[in-house]
Amino acid sequence: METGSIALVLNAHLPFVRQPDYPSFLEERWLFEALSETYLPLLRLFARLETEKIPWKITMAVSPTLLAMLADQLLKDRYVAWLEKQLELAGKELERCEGDPVFFPLAQTYYDLYLQNLDDFKVLHGGNVLAVLDFYYKKGRLELMTSGATHSFLPMYRAYPESIAAQVENAVVTFRSAFGRSPSGFWMPQLGWYPGIEKTLSAYGLQYTIVTTRSAMLGKPTPLTGSYAPLSCPNGFMTYVRDVAATESVWSETDGYPADPAYRDFYRDIGFDLPVDYVGPYIDQNQVRTYTGFKYWAITGHTDQKVPYDADLASAKAVEHAENFLYSRTRQARKAAALMDRPALMVAPYDAELFGHSWFEGLQWLEALFRKAQGTSELRFVTLGEYRKEYPEAQKSVPEFSSWGEGGYAAAWLEKSNAWIYRHSFKIAERMVELAERFPNESGLRERVLNQAAREALLVQASDWPFLLRAGKSGSFARKQIEDAVTNFCRIYEMLCANTVGTEWLTHLEKRNNIFPNINYRVFRRKR
C-alpha cells in the first residue's frame, strides 16, 4: 500500500555572467563547471534510467538567467574551448600520475569525464542542452518550472509591485520562448515567499510554488497537515511545503550525506596544490589560483591530512546513503500517513548544482535512489504538477514571509556587507516606473533604450550578488556587477532626461547584457 510520495525538486540556477569584452573570464567558469559536473552528467543519468526502463520523476526549475546562458552562442563556444583546455590538463595529469596506482585511475576518470562531456555537448546534443530537457519534459518524466527573471529575493521588493511583475513576466516569457509553452510552476528564488505575491503569480497563469516549512507552519490559518500536503491560497494558488528531514539529510554539510569522510573533498584541488608553472595555463589569465576540477583527496575528516580518494568506496557509500534516504522516508511517511486521509507528500528541493559539482557522488546517489525505489509499493516519486492533478483539493492557508536563508527570513540578503545595494536597487525600481510612465508608447531607438534600462533594473535585483558579498566569495566581482548595472541604468536615465542617446554605447551594452531579448519595459508601468 502506498503511504507516501517524494517530489524531488532541483533548482538549476546561475547568475547571468557573460563578458564578451574579455577573451576569457574567471566567473564564466561557474557555468562551465556546472555543465561539466552537473547538467551534462544529469542528462546522461536520465538517458540511462530511460534505457533501462527505471521509473523516475523529477521537477526541475531552470532559472531564466541560466536558460539565457545555455542558449547563448558565445558561451557555448567558450565552453567547448574550456573543455579542450581541461582535456589538455587531463592529458598532463595522466603523464604526471603515470605508474601511480592510486592517482592514475583518478586522472583517467577526469580525462574520461571531460572527453565524454565534449562529445555529448558538441555531437550528441549539438550544443543544445535545453532541447534535451524539453525531450524529457514532453515525455512526462521531467517537469520544468521557471523562477524569478534574475533570481531576485522577491520579499525585498514587495513595496515595488512593478518590479515583482517584471521578475515574473520576464521569467514566463523566457520559459515560453525556450520550451514553447507556459510554465505552471514557479520557484521562489531562495524560497523567499511573502503573503500577497500569489496574486501576481496567478495573474501570469502560474499555479504552484514551494515554500519553507517555516512559511507554511507560521501561515494563517495553521496547516492541519503540516508539511505533508500542499496548501492553497484563497485565489487557488498552491504552495507545496519543503520537508525538513528530507532536505537536511542532503543539505547539511556537517550532518548530511555529503559530509561522509569517504566522499571526494571539494576544496583540495590541484589549482591550489601544484606549482603555478604547472597549472598556470589552466587557471585565470592573471595567474590567480583557482579551482581546476582535478581533485584527488577524500574528505577524510576535520584534518589537513587527507587520504586519497577511493572512487569505489565512495560509490558504495552513495548507494548506502540512497538506501538510508528511502528507509527514512518510508518510516516518516508511515507515521504521517496514519494521521492523514491521503499518502504523505514529502517535497525535497535542492540546488541542482549540489549534485555532481558540490557533492561529487550526488548523481550516483540520485541514480541509486530511483534504482532502489523500483518495485517498492510504499513510496513513489511524483512531480509537483502530477500531484496537483491527482489531489486538486488543499487546505486554504496563506504562508508567512520566510526564506531558506540563514535565520529563516531575510538576514542573509540584508546585513553589513550587502545592505548598501538596496539604496540603489530601490531607486532604480522607482525610476524605472517613472520612465515607463513618462514614455509609454515609444518605438525605435528610444524603445531600445527603455528596454535596456529595464534589463539593468532587473540585473541589479539578482539575489546572488548580496549572497556572495555576505559569503565573502567573489566579492569584488559581485560588487562590480551591481555597480555596473546601477551605472548603466543611471546613464540611460540621464540620457532620456536630456533627450540624447549614445547609440554606439547603447549597442555595445545591448550586445553585452543581451538577456531577455523580448523584454517590454512597459511591464514597469504603475500598477493601479
Add this chain to the structure above:
Amino acid sequence: MNVERLTGLSIEALYALAEKMGLDLPAGLERLFVMESILEAFEEDLVDRKSSGQTASHMEEKKFSGSELDEIDASLDAAPCIENRYNETVIHLIPRDPEWAFVFWDIKDDDFDGLCRGSESAGLILRVGMNPGPDGTCQDSFDVNVSQEDDHWYLQLPEADADYRVELYARCNPRPRLLARSNTIRTPRALTAESMDALDETAVEVAALSGLDSLMPQQVPDRHPSRILGGFDD
C-alpha cells in the same frame, strides 16, 4: 591568502591591508613582520568566518567556485565605488525578520543645509511607530537618536506580526522637525498563527512530525545586527 600573494604587494599596500584588517602596526616594520601579522590575523578571521557560517550556506557557496582573491576580498571589506546617494529626502524601511528591520535614509543637500536654521541641530531622530492607523497616528512609538552622519540603522522591534513605520526628524529646538516618513512594513510571525492548544491532537502530531520544534525562535544568533553596527541606541 598566502606568502606568495603578499610578496607581490608593496610595503605601503601591506600596511593598508593590515589597517583594513584592524591591525595597529607600528611604522617602519620589516615587511616580513607585516606579512606575518597579516597572515596570522587572516587565519583567525578564517576560523571565525567558518564557525559563524551556516552549513547549508556553505553548500550553496560551492557552486560559485572562487579563487585565492576571495581571501583578500573578504579581508578588505571594500566599499562600493559608486555615489552612495541620490540627493533626496527620503526614508525606506525593510523588514528583516520578526525582531529586526533595516532603515536607510538620505537628506537632500538643501534640506540638510536648512536643518533647524536659527537653532542648533543636535542630530536626527528615528521615530518608530507601531500599528499606524489611517489617520497617521500610531498605537505606540519610540525614538532612536542617531547622528547627522548616519544614513542607516538596524531597528530592534518590540513585536512580531505588527505594522511599523518610521519618521525621520531633525532634532531641533523647541521641537523636532519632520523630514520624511517611511513606507509601512509588517514584521513576520515568529510563532504559529494559532496556539497549538487550539488544534486537535492529530494536527499537533503532524506539526511535530513536520519539524515544527526546530522552527521556533532560537537564541540570539552570533550575527547579531548590533554587533554588525558596533553600537545601538539605548
